Amino acid sequence: MSDTVRIGMLGCGTVGQGVLRILGETAGTVERATGHRLEVVRVLVRDLQASRPGVDPALLTADPEDILGDDTIDIIIEVMGGLDPTHEWLLRALGHGTPVVTANKQLLARHGPDLLAAAEEGGSDLRFEASVCAVIPVIKVLRESLLAAEIDSVTGIVNGTTNYILSEMRRSGMSYDDALAQAQDLGYAEADPADDVGGADAAAKMAILASIAFHTRVLIDDVPYVGIDELQSDDVDIAGELGFVMKLLGVARLVDGAVSVRVHPALVPGDHPLASVSGADNAVLLESTMVRQIMLVGPGAGGTETASAVVSDVLSILGSRPGSFLAGALADAGLPMAAEGSLESAFYLRLDVADQPGVLARISAVLGESGVSILTVLQRGEGESARLVMILHRSPEARVQEALGRLRDMRDVRAEPVLIAVVGSGEAPR
């Protein structure tokens, strides 16, 4: 690449404008450090007239050919989002040998393997740090530093909106609805928060992380997810009394040579590294025999933070040999996906039951018959009914689900049982 690196950018929203600003502000540092002058020469936008403070209107074009068809462009930055026509455009650029930096989580979670393969065939490069946890350099660390570390598991708080809501529920005892409304007021949640609170956003990110960590093709459809929208503040409180903190976790791990990736609410022990990650922060815990536990924590969203990750990727492309670290990101290990229900975990189980003699004995008997044993019980009278909270010993999930089916049918059990996995160092709280 010549001393001046010519960049074409697709899209110019908050992140794109942040990229232009950061490239301007850090031009001196970047040139001293890399020997390159980075110049954005063309920016594709839909509406040429929209307000973009500080952006030179002469850079703008509404014609994608001005970027995709320009052989003098060295790197393409994609911050327009969407799947179509983005997918097709990036395939074309990569196949043509032009390295691409993208912040497009949805695209990566659906077409990441194809795009990486196109990059390899085209002798180009594809970087996507900004697609997961913004500026936390988890993709680079997995793809480069831990390339040979034989990762066993990736456990992440990868959605800031839900972590903020859960942190507030815990801190102030407020309800889910109130905490969500507060998150919306403060800009931590969108007007339509469904993708965040329902777990789909976290599932997309976990698909990307798992595919890099395990060198295996994992797409968003491979990731079952449960969000936090059904959680009750009672459970957050009771979990707290028992020494646990409620989190929406993405859990990707190797189970008997297969890859299991899920997103669900989970309890972590109070002294677990992820327990203290509060507010809108994200964190990813990487485990392997070789490196034990490495955790990366930071802001998982934000225009400047995301733009900063994009710039970081551009610098990584400049510093890398073409194609390096690409093969490691490809699905070359080809591990199978784990069957559902094959996992083992400790569980938190809440049952609202009739407050009658013998109810605990009857419920314990049902659990025992399913081979599920109880570590801790907390019973509380609540007028005519009682609340039973149990921490169940580590058991195969299928067995716990079977017990749950039988509990649902009992006359003693007055409401839908609440079952939440306990994730972390062993089954006992602190």
Next chain:
Amino acid sequence: MSDTVRIGMLGCGTVGQGVLRILGETAGTVERATGHRLEVVRVLVRDLQASRPGVDPALLTADPEDILGDDTIDIIIEVMGGLDPTHEWLLRALGHGTPVVTANKQLLARHGPDLLAAAEEGGSDLRFEASVCAVIPVIKVLRESLLAAEIDSVTGIVNGTTNYILSEMRRSGMSYDDALAQAQDLGYAEADPADDVGGADAAAKMAILASIAFHTRVLIDDVPYVGIDELQSDDVDIAGELGFVMKLLGVARLVDGAVSVRVHPALVPGDHPLASVSGADNAVLLESTMVRQIMLVGPGAGGTETASAVVSDVLSILGSRPGSFLAGALADAGLPMAAEGSLESAFYLRLDVADQPGVLARISAVLGESGVSILTVLQRGEGESARLVMILHRSPEARVQEALGRLRDMRDVRAEPVLIAVVGSGEAPR
């Protein structure tokens, strides 16, 4: 570099043997991911007869020329330690164009800038992830991901021995001596722990981190340090009551365009990200306007963990364009070092005083006259004497030291005052 990468290794202790083992175990992954077969072709040792389980004796040599003088060697790994002749040997290799990976913290903290300059002149590369916090990829993240992030501060728990001792003192209330003895029993502290508990080890690591973060020449002699060997468990306990956690911190920051780097015991608020880093773990908190706060946590020592960082550096060299990310690590910004005493901080002050009427008033008056104001006071009778603990508002350090000089001369003050900086988000505990 050809498909087979020929590696020469200087030294073959715990880390070196770990490198050989990891390269063996991960050969398949590495070849799939990088296209290279990594082969250690020669290992320099002092004693050819020493026991090295699993190491092929045919690789061993006692003659450094077998590595330094062999033009067919592509990469040199230095895990022999020491300053002399290591410094000279690495200068020779780098100047000759051979990339070097080293785990040698003391060498880097004293001669890092010269070695980097030699690498640049020789068109080679110098990587040293393993020299700071073992496998936590803080050097790569600072040098590559955050190259243009304009770091404002690097705050680190970079010594596992002291973090283990302080964690145990806090957890169980044991004395410093008992906690140290326990750390020695468990292998977290050396038989001679002076470098760890005295702060010199942390100072070397902070010099390396600061030089990369601020693109400035920072050597170990630029880093004043105070260890934890004079700390009393009382202060750990009282700090806990006030909502703080005691840590041995390395603090590197920009102060009015100058670089300040220090190592000292410090109190962090209980909800500060570094407060929950316990046991022998290390953590580094990186702050900048662009990325806000990123924290990396993990094991900061261990043979396998350190060896894994060495292997990671070898892979980084294979994946990088020659010389890339090198200029950024050089001292090209050339910032001055901040003058001592020019810093501002909140402080914890403990005074053991005569339990007489008016003593608090007299001490407050002295502080007030020096322009130091008090945020919190805790007074406790202890027989004939009393213990006064104060949290002082943020003040210039020189001013607090001046007040301390006057307090030492007071008849009311019965023992050497204890002064500990409060580091973290504002001055108030949670």
